[in-house]
Structures are given as structure tokens and as C-alpha cells.
Amino acid sequence: MKNQAYRMALLYDFYGDMLTPRQKEFYDLYYNEDLSLAEIAENYGITRQGVRDVIVRAEAILTELEDKTGIIQRFHQMQRQFDSIQAEVDRIRQINEERRYYDNQIDVCCNHIQDVLDQLKQE
Numbered sequence: 001m002k003n004q005a006y007r008m009a010l011l012y013d014f015y016g017d018m019l020t021p022r023q024k025e026f027y028d029l030y031y032n033e034d035l036s037l038a039e040i041a042e043n044y045g046i047t048r049q050g051v052r053d054v055i056v057r058a059e060a061i062l063t064e065l066e067d068k069t070g071i072i073q074r075f076h077q078m079q080r081q082f083d084s085i086q087a088e089v090d091r092i093r094q095i096n097e098e099r100r101y102y103d104n105q106i107d108v109c110c111n112h113i114q115d116v117l118d119q120l121k122q123e
Helices: 002-018 021-032 037-044 048-069 071-098 104-122
Strands: none
Touching (some): 002 021, 002 048, 021 037, 021 048, 037 048, 048 071, 071 104
């Protein structure tokens, strides 16, 4: 259940702007505000089935966009690559600190790599 909720949140974060205002509203109320179909239906004066149809259609649109573009998959791949680079920078720093003759240039390079990583993670 948590994985499904996380997946739906990611889909919405990446592709939510592709939905109609009504689809966005219902999707947000259902997944983010945790309202039931019945509660949404009551608030908007439509049937529970009508709300469900809008949400299912929104899910299909978001899923189809991810299937075609793979942006979220690439996002996760980049996160793993960033983590790998971070681990190597940390290892280089540790080796440098354990050496008998500390090399300041290595530390400067590590700091530069760290700055670039931090910038990339923020984008």
C-alpha cells in the first residue's frame, strides 16, 4: 500500500500538470488529502462512481506518461548514481585523512565534487 501511495505521489509530482484541473483536484483530494470517494462525491454533488472514473482516468494518464518517457525511472537511476559518487568522495576523503601526509589538493577536489553534487541534487 505504501509503495502504491509513493508511486502515485511521484507520478503526480512529475506529470500532474498534464491533468485537467478537475482531475488534479480529485487526485489531490483522494491521494494527498486522503478523502474517500464518497466524501469527494458529496462535496462536488456527483456520484461516487463519477469521482472514481475521474481518478482512474488521471491515474491512466500519469502511468501512460511515465511508460512513454521513463522520467521517474531515470530520476531513480540518477539518485543511485549520485549516491555512488557521494560514497566515493567520502572514501577518498577518508583515505586522504588517514594518510601520513595529508594532501590539501585532494580535499579541494573533493569539495568541488561535493559542490557539484549538491547543485545537481537541488535541480
